[in-house]
Amino acid sequence: MKLPKPRLSLALLSALLAGTVGAQWLPLGKDQVHDPQSPVIDILQAPGEALSQLPPDDAGNHVRWVDALRGGYIQPRSTIFDNTQVRLLDQDIVMRNTGSAAYVRFPHRVHTEWLDCSNCHDYLFQRKAGATRMNMLGILSGEACGRCHGAVAFPLTDCKRCHSVPADGQVGQ
Amino acid sequence: MKRVWGVAFALLLPAGAAAEYGDVVLNRYSDDAGMRPVVFPHWFHRMRFRCKVCHHELGFEMRVGANDVTMEGIIQGRYCGMCHNGDVAWSAENCDLCHSGLPGLKTHIVGGHRTGGPGRW
Numbered sequence: 001m002k003l004p005k006p007r008l009s010l011a012l013l014s015a016l017l018a019g020t021v022g023a024q025w026l027p028l029g030k031d032q033v034h035d036p037q038s039p040v041i042d043i044l045q046a047p048g049e050a051l052s053q054l055p056p057d058d059a060g061n062h063v064r065w066v067d068a069l070r071g072g073y074i075q076p077r078s079t080i081f082d083n084t085q086v087r088l089l090d091q092d093i094v095m096r097n098t099g100s101a102a103y104v105r106f107p108h109r110v111h112t113e114w115l116d117c118s119n120c121h122d123y124l125f126q127r128k129a130g131a132t133r134m135n136m137l138g139i140l141s142g143e144a145c146g147r148c149h150g151a152v153a154f155p156l157t158d159c160k161r162c163h164s165v166p167a168d169g170q171v172g173q
Numbered sequence: 174m175k176r177v178w179g180v181a182f183a184l185l186l187p188a189g190a191a192a193e194y195g196d197v198v199l200n201r202y203s204d205d206a207g208m209r210p211v212v213f214p215h216w217f218h219r220m221r222f223r224c225k226v227c228h229h230e231l232g233f234e235m236r237v238g239a240n241d242v243t244m245e246g247i248i249q250g251r252y253c254g255m256c257h258n259g260d261v262a263w264s265a266e267n268c269d270l271c272h273s274g275l276p277g278l279k280t281h282i283v284g285g286h287r288t289g290g291p292g293r294w
């Protein structure tokens with residue numbers, strides 16, 4: 001009997017990744033970062049206690065942060081000082097230099113709900129669609145989108161959340 | 174293109190630490206001064222503050238190790254001390270709440286449960 005030869009595709013990769021990102025919310029004393037001997041190990045909040053109350057996700061903090069904010073599960077402050085201006089922008093940018101992968105949709109709205117323009121402009125990205133040179137290897141190494149995605153925002157293993165627009169001639173992903 | 178897949182697969186390998194995604198260990202000075210390293214939990218703070226509060230208003234650069242955080246600065250009301258001043262949050266007297274890390278850890282960010290990320294490069 002001949003087994004089908006596995007072909008590398010976004011679908012296969014995602015399936016593999018889905019199986020590997022399951023580990024979730026260890027107690028602080030077992031996370032290999034906190035000292036189990038610390039006198040406050042039981043005073044600090046365990047991640048699972050708080051994060052299990054929020055909309056679930058399957059990687060990173062296992063929280064769908066966009067939904068947690070939109071749904072009002074959390075109300076994080078936007079400013080500490082009275083006179084800081086809160087800047088928002090509702091504009092999507094579609095990035096098409098994606099080779100065999102689906103196009104990338106970058107939503108300004110979601111980002112500016114959390115971040116200020118200065119967190120990205122202009123040292124990470126130019127203020128002109130298509131002007132910033134990016135590629136996946138750089139992103140996986142922590143450049144451009146990878147500054148946050150892979151460190152604090154949802155990790156890079158979730159290809160389709162960025163590569164969400166079927167490229168011309170592709171029938172979905 | 175091939176290299177992209179290579180790196181993507183490297184992400185599959187189990188990472189060493191298993192702490193919560195986004196936890197930052199700060200240990201430029203602590204070990205040497207006989208204190209446990211500091212653990213800063215992103216997940217806990219982002220439930221209360223948007224990124225822009227720390228990374229825009231308060232001026233924390235988004236690069237682990239890039240801010241020269243010192244205890245003197247904190248007590249004078251800078252860095253963590255902009256909030257941990259007994260007003261926005263509990264004050265700097267609660268040493269152990271911040272200095273809770275395993276001695277010997279290097280300054281780094283925990284990138285994903287099993288996902289790598291910049292913290293591993």
